[in-house]
Amino acid sequence: MKKLLVILTLLVAGIATAQDTTFRPPVLDQRISISLDSVNLQTFAEAIEKQVPCRFYFDARQMDSFLVSVLIRDQSLQYVLDKVFDSTGISYVADEQNRIFLTVGFTVSLLPGKAPPPVPKKSAVSGREVFATSRISEVGHQYITPTRLAMDDNKVFEVGLKTETIGAGLATVAGYVRQYNTGEGVANASIVLEGTRTGIMTDKYGYYSFTLPKGEHTLKVSSLGMTDARRKIVLYGDGKLEIRMTPYVASLKEVTVIGSKSTNVKGNLMGVQKINIKVAKQLPSLFGETDIVRVMQMLPGVTSASEGSTGMNVRGGSVDQNLVLLDGATIFNPAHFFGFFSGFNPDIVKDAELYKSSIPVKYASRLSSVLDVISREGNQKKLSGSIGLGLLNARATLEGPLGKKTTFIAGARTTYSNWLLRALNDPAYANSSASFYDANLGITHAMNERNTLYFTGYMSGDRFRLDGDTLYRYGNINGVVKWKHNFNNRFSSLLSGGIDSYKFRMESDRGAPNDFTFENAIKQYHGKLDLTFMPNAKHRFEGGLSGLMYDLQPGNLAPAGKGLTIPKTVMPEKGLELAGYLSDQFTITPDLSLHAGVRYTWYSYRGPRDVYEYQPGVPREISSITDTIHATGNIQTWQGLEPRIALRYMLNNSTSFKLSYNRTRQNIHMMSNTTVVSPTDMWKLSDSYIRPEVGDQFSAGFYQNFRENTIEASVEGYYKRIQHAVTYKNGATLLLNNHLETDVANASGKAYGVELLVKKTAGRLTGWVSYTWSRTLLKMDDPLVDDPVNKGNYFPADYDKPHVVNFIGNYRFSHRFSISLTTAYSTGRPITYPVGRYWMNGSVRMYYSDRNAYRVPDYFRTDFSMNIEGSHKVKKLAHSSWTIGLYNVTARRNPYSVYFVSENGRVQGYKLSIIGTVVPYASYNVKF
Numbered sequence: 001m002k003k004l005l006v007i008l009t010l011l012v013a014g015i016a017t018a019q020d021t022t023f024r025p026p027v028l029d030q031r032i033s034i035s036l037d038s039v040n041l042q043t044f045a046e047a048i049e050k051q052v053p054c055r056f057y058f059d060a061r062q063m064d065s066f067l068v069s070v071l072i073r074d075q076s077l078q079y080v081l082d083k084v085f086d087s088t089g090i091s092y093v094a095d096e097q098n099r100i101f102l103t104v105g106f107t108v109s110l111l112p113g114k115a116p117p118p119v120p121k122k123s124a125v126s127g128r129e130v131f132a133t134s135r136i137s138e139v140g141h142q143y144i145t146p147t148r149l150a151m152d153d154n155k156v157f158e159v160g161l162k163t164e165t166i167g168a169g170l171a172t173v174a175g176y177v178r179q180y181n182t183g184e185g186v187a188n189a190s191i192v193l194e195g196t197r198t199g200i201m202t203d204k205y206g207y208y209s210f211t212l213p214k215g216e217h218t219l220k221v222s223s224l225g226m227t228d229a230r231r232k233i234v235l236y237g238d239g240k241l242e243i244r245m246t247p248y249v250a251s252l253k254e255v256t257v258i259g260s261k262s263t264n265v266k267g268n269l270m271g272v273q274k275i276n277i278k279v280a281k282q283l284p285s286l287f288g289e290t291d292i293v294r295v296m297q298m299l300p301g302v303t304s305a306s307e308g309s310t311g312m313n314v315r316g317g318s319v320d321q322n323l324v325l326l327d328g329a330t331i332f333n334p335a336h337f338f339g340f341f342s343g344f345n346p347d348i349v350k351d352a353e354l355y356k357s358s359i360p361v362k363y364a365s366r367l368s369s370v371l372d373v374i375s376r377e378g379n380q381k382k383l384s385g386s387i388g389l390g391l392l393n394a395r396a397t398l399e400g401p402l403g404k405k406t407t408f409i410a411g412a413r414t415t416y417s418n419w420l421l422r423a424l425n426d427p428a429y430a431n432s433s434a435s436f437y438d439a440n441l442g443i444t445h446a447m448n449e450r451n452t453l454y455f456t457g458y459m460s461g462d463r464f465r466l467d468g469d470t471l472y473r474y475g476n477i478n479g480v481v482k483w484k485h486n487f488n489n490r491f492s493s494l495l496s497g498g499i500d501s502y503k504f505r506m507e508s509d510r511g512a513p514n515d516f517t518f519e520n521a522i523k524q525y526h527g528k529l530d531l532t533f534m535p536n537a538k539h540r541f542e543g544g545l546s547g548l549m550y551d552l553q554p555g556n557l558a559p560a561g562k563g564l565t566i567p568k569t570v571m572p573e574k575g576l577e578l579a580g581y582l583s584d585q586f587t588i589t590p591d592l593s594l595h596a597g598v599r600y601t602w603y604s605y606r607g608p609r610d611v612y613e614y615q616p617g618v619p620r621e622i623s624s625i626t627d628t629i630h631a632t633g634n635i636q637t638w639q640g641l642e643p644r645i646a647l648r649y650m651l652n653n654s655t656s657f658k659l660s661y662n663r664t665r666q667n668i669h670m671m672s673n674t675t676v677v678s679p680t681d682m683w684k685l686s687d688s689y690i691r692p693e694v695g696d697q698f699s700a701g702f703y704q705n706f707r708e709n710t711i712e713a714s715v716e717g718y719y720k721r722i723q724h725a726v727t728y729k730n731g732a733t734l735l736l737n738n739h740l741e742t743d744v745a746n747a748s749g750k751a752y753g754v755e756l757l758v759k760k761t762a763g764r765l766t767g768w769v770s771y772t773w774s775r776t777l778l779k780m781d782d783p784l785v786d787d788p789v790n791k792g793n794y795f796p797a798d799y800d801k802p803h804v805v806n807f808i809g810n811y812r813f814s815h816r817f818s819i820s821l822t823t824a825y826s827t828g829r830p831i832t833y834p835v836g837r838y839w840m841n842g843s844v845r846m847y848y849s850d851r852n853a854y855r856v857p858d859y860f861r862t863d864f865s866m867n868i869e870g871s872h873k874v875k876k877l878a879h880s881s882w883t884i885g886l887y888n889v890t891a892r893r894n895p896y897s898v899y900f901v902s903e904n905g906r907v908q909g910y911k912l913s914i915i916g917t918v919v920p921y922a923s924y925n926v927k928f
Contacts, residue, residue: 027054027098028078035071038194041102044068044084052077054094058102066090067218067230071708086227160237166214170536171237172489174209177202177221180244183380183407187351188274189223189245190263194230197266197590197650198537204374205452209489211537221245224276224351238489240449264712265703268585268595268648270658271315271357271716273299277349282810283820284863284885286915288390288923290346292373293334296354298806298822300716300755300770305799305829306896307859307914311335313799314356315697316720316751316776317368320670320683326373327442327456329478332502332522332683336436336462337392337415343460343476347386347397348411348440350376357699357718358646358660361581361597362530362544367666367695367722375456377444378407390923392417405446412439434464454482474504490534497527504680507560515563520682521553540585542597550575550668554682555736568736574606575685577667583644591650599642603667605687607631612739619784620689620742636688640665654705666693669726671734671744682735684726689741691724710762715754722749727780730789745782749797751775767809776800789851796830796852803827816869820885821862828856831898834907846900846907856895856911863887878928887919 032051036044045056054077066088072080081092081100094100159173177186185206192199193212202208210219214235221229226245233241263274273296280295296312297304303313311319324331326344334343355363355370363370376399383400392415399409414437421432438460445453461475480498487493505519530544554570583597611631615624646660669690672681686692701716725747728734732743753774760766776797780788789795804826812818830852838845865885888894893916900909 025094025096025098027052027100028076028081028094030077031074032077032080033073033075034080037069038067039069041066041068044070048077048080052098054098054100056100056102059104155232157231157233157241159233159235159239159241160214161239162236166234166236169214170211171214171235171239172209172211172534173233173235173239173241174207174486174489175240175242176206177208177223177243177245178206179226180246181381182378184350184377186223186226186245187374188263188353189221189226190266191243192220192222194218194220197653198587199266200540201263201267203532204372205377205454205484207484207486207492209492209532209534211490211534219243224274225278240489264714265654265656265705266648266650268593269355269358269360269646270648270660270699270701271301271355271718273302273354273356274351275354276351277346281346282818282867283808284822284865284887286340286887286919286921287392288865288883288885288921289341289393291342292344292346292349292352293342293371296352296371298770298808298824299354300757300772300804300806301356301718301753301774302354303772303799303801303804303826307861307894311339312369312371313776314354314369315718315753316722316749316774316797316800317695318670318797318799320668320672320681321366321368321666321693321695323363323366323370324373325371326458326478327375327454327480328482328496328528329456329458329480329498330500330524330526331458331476331478332500333474333476333681336438336460337417337434338464341393341415341436343438344373345395345397345411345413345438345440347388347395348375348409348442350374357662357697357716358595359644359662359664360542361583361599361642361644362542364546364579364581364599364601364642364664365548365577365666365668367664367693375440375442376409377454378409378442380407384928386925386927388923388925391921392420402443407444409442410440413437431468432464432466434462436460436462450486452484454480454484456480456482469510470506470508472504472506474502477501492532494530494532495528496530498525500524500526506680508563509560511561513562513564515560516557516565517560518555518557519553520555522683523551525549525551538587541583542585543582544580546579546581548577550577550685552683552685554684557736570736570738571609573609573685573687575667576604576606578602593648595646595648597644599644600639601642601665601667602639603637603686603692604634605636605638605685607633607635609635610738611635611688612741617784619786622739622742625739636686638667638686638692640692640694654709656703658699658701658703660697660699662695662697662699664695664697666695669693671726671740680735684740687741690726690744691746693725694723696721696723710760712757712759712761714757717754718752720751722751722778725749725778727778727789729785730787745780745785745788747778747780747782749776749778750794751777764813765809765811767807769807770805772804773802774800774804775802795850798830798852800830800852801827818867820865820867823862824859826859828858828895830854831856833898833909834900837907856898859894860890860892861894862889864889878926880924880926882922882924884922885920887921888915889918891916891918893917 030052032048034047036047041058049055068084070084085092090102090104092100092102160171177189178184179186187202187204187206189202190199191208191210200208200210212235216234219231219233221243223245226247229243229245231243275292275295280292281290283295285291285294296302301315304311305313312322313319314322324334331343336343352371352373359370378399380401385398388395393413395413397411401407415435417435418433421434441457443455447453458476458478463473465471478500480496482494482496485493501523503521507517508515526548528544528546533541552573554573557565557568559565579599579601581597581599586594588594609631611629612625613627614620615626618624642663642665644662648656648658650656667686669684670681671684684690697718697720699716699718701714703714705712726744727747729743729745737743753772755772757768757770759768776799777794778797779794781792807823810818810820831854832851833849833854834846835849836847838847865883868882870880893913895911896914897912898909900907
């Protein structure tokens with residue numbers, strides 16, 4: 001162990017302290033401090049010349065559109081120049097006389113011991129001394145080598161049909177924001193009109209549309225993980241402009257480049273969290289596999305019921321009240337391997353958005369939140385891929401162009417985990433097996449400038465057998481086709497359709513009389529039309545129609561082999577959900593904006609199936625059935641409006657206040673007696689007795705950015721009312737129950753809380769710390785229940801955790817080495833304890849407390865990881881990296897559950913821990 005620590009120490013030291021030995025003039029080593037915001041190159045040069053004995057030479061006419069925004073404290077001049085001119089197309093060189101020459105499109109290379117360049121002359125335009133680039137090739141002591149072309153930041157783009165004079169009125173510039181190296185669209189990029197607070201966001205495909213007054217404008221473009229871009233345009237009329245952005249290389253010093261990374265303050269919606277997959281990959285994760293869902297669980301207002309669960313509880317909602325989407329496809333069980341692996345391949349995912357409060361009206365069918373996971377589109381320029389190897393799983397990805405207009409991306413994962421189970425010192429595990437796989441396919445076809453087709457396919461499967469006993473299988477199959485059409489710069493549409501399927505099956509085939517098979521399934525067909533219209537810079541209208549058809553198979557039990565199990569089938573369920581929506585994002589003033597919309601949902605519970613009628617006014621029991629009707633067509637209809645509104649007011653350029661109100665409806669419910677997502681969970685549609693759940697949420701938030709938008713701070717408060725929540729009577733039977741309405745009851749609930757978040761986004765140290773105080777309470781107020789839980793009083797929900805603290809930290813020693821640390825603490829979840837015992841009919845019976853009157857011990861966990869990357873040389877066949885870490889560093893035995901067993905006439909309590917020790921992991925990744 002000591003040798004390993006010594007090796008790691010030397011490795012860290014070697015990576016962190018490696019230095020460049022290339023010769024440079026002494027002037028470049030002098031240290032300066034500088035703070036400038038959107039100044040021209042001449043002002044920038046003069047500010048440096050006041051601190052350092054040097055002189056800049058450049059052609060002011062060629063670089064008149066280049067603006068500098070920078071904040072640097074006590075760094076070398078070389079570091080300042082590298083930072084400012086990185087990815088701009090501008091090159092610099094210094095000579096022995098402390099003259100610094102700036103050029104665009106080529107590099108001046110000085111040969112040692114030769115004469116200095118010729119004396120510059122003054123520019124007729126600015127009066128500034130310029131470097132006469134036309135004379136460089138005439139002198140023999142230096143030579144010119146071609147370099148990358150000047151970036152588009154230094155060009156002026158003409159949009160629309162050019163005329164001799166620029167007319168009055170408005171015009172719209174539209175197009176795609178794409179990554180420079182792959183051509184993939186940049187989702188959620190911010191485009192702001194420089195000098196104002198007017199801006200827009202790109203959609204998930206990178207498309208934007210911006211209506212502005214005709215004339216000259218400068219657009220500032222920013223996106224998480226990308227270098228800011230600037231486009232100077234002359235807008236003559238409606239036209240197209242494609243914007244390319246380059247990936248951002250993180251700074252290693254305490255330095256920030258001022259940009260418009262203030263979406264949290266300026267965005268209209270509140271309660272929205274966005275996670276870039278590049279950020280998620282830096283964080284520690286169980287078995288070294290990046291899990292976008294677990295990263296979401298580290299955000300304020302989001303918890304999980306227990307360790308190893310990929311289910312989320314968002315602002316007092318149960319796990320089934322979250323809509324989980326992958327490119328528009330609903331994923332019913334986004335987990336693998338008992339919940340320890342996410343269902344999303346990290347090499348396929350681009351980013352993810354979680355809506356906790358201001359849920360856009362285009363989303364529906366869930367009460368608490370929407371997690372929208374967006375896949376990558378594939379490299380437009382070359383064939384590339386990646387391979388990842390971990391202790392328990394492997395993954396591979398391949399992407400590239402298919403002709404000139406089509407790209408693809410394909411990925412697959414699988415596991416080889418049986419060796420771990422056999423290594424455990426327990427014969428039961430030695431006879432066990434577990435495996436999973438998933439596969440993704442994405443195809444993008446640009447038919448022409450206005451039409452693009454997208455196809456996304458996803459398939460997953462899990463298979464495990466414990467102690468040679470029952471075999472469990474479950475998996476998802478999803479397919480979505482989308483057609484994006486741009487009618488013009490201001491009006492676009494997105495037509496989509498697909499199928500989502502989830503199936504669970506377990507079987508026992510041991511040659512015994514009780515051998516059986518059991519399965520349930522859910523399938524849904526969906527279609528949607530989304531329309532977007534932007535008549536001017538103040539309004540952005542969105543509207544659409546959607547249709548969703550449910551087809552549920554709640555359960556089928558049958559004998560297997562020579563088994564004598566009595567067959568039983570729960571009647572299938574069908575439902576139809578239709579909806580229309582309309583919203584407007586209205587910029588009232590530069591400081592005040594309103595996002596208002598309404599959704600109307602119509603739902604029909606449909607046959608054919610048997611419908612039971614019960615004696616009115618008495619508790620529903622099998623004994624109170626008065627009639628059975630075989631119904632076809634429409635059985636029960638539910639409908640209602642879902643208004644949603646969000647208001648944002650800018651107090652200043654870095655401070656805002658937001659309010660929102662949100663109503664949502666949910667027609668499908670998960671029937672489970674656990675607090676986590678389980679493969680055995682089944683789903684139930686709203687019918688004549690189980691009403692749609694309705695949620696109303698009121699939220700308010702204050703947002704403040706510091707240190708040039710590099711530190712984000714926010715506090716949000718919310719209050720949520722829940723109507724017609726589904727809860728269960730004591731002793732309820734959920735599986736294979738054709739009379740489920742006799743075992744469930746309607747309940748109401750309330751949830752409220754305060755969330756605090758502080759996030760640092762630049763420098764060597766990045767990450768966030770969050771604290772959430774919240775309560776979630778339910779009350780069984782069904783008048784047809786004669787013995788309600790806790791006598792009809794409020795009781796804590798199973799996932800109620802009043803205090804939650806999360807810390808995420810990443811420290812980068814160099815571009816090749818970084819470490820990450822995460823810490824999570826939360827109050828233990830509620831539980832019902834036996835508080836006494838009594839004798840009845842000659843046997844001991846337990847007397848239990850009120851539901852959820854006690855709590856399991858508090859939860860605490862710390863994880864650590866190291867990320868070691870190979871050389872960043874551009875011309876390299878493959879780029880590799882290592883991730884090495886420890887999960888649960890303190891080896892804390894966090895409780896998964898507490899249960900009680902009667903032993904020798906006494907009741908003994910036990911605590912079950914899923915991971916009660918430190919878990920080391922390592923993964924190796926290669927990109928080519």
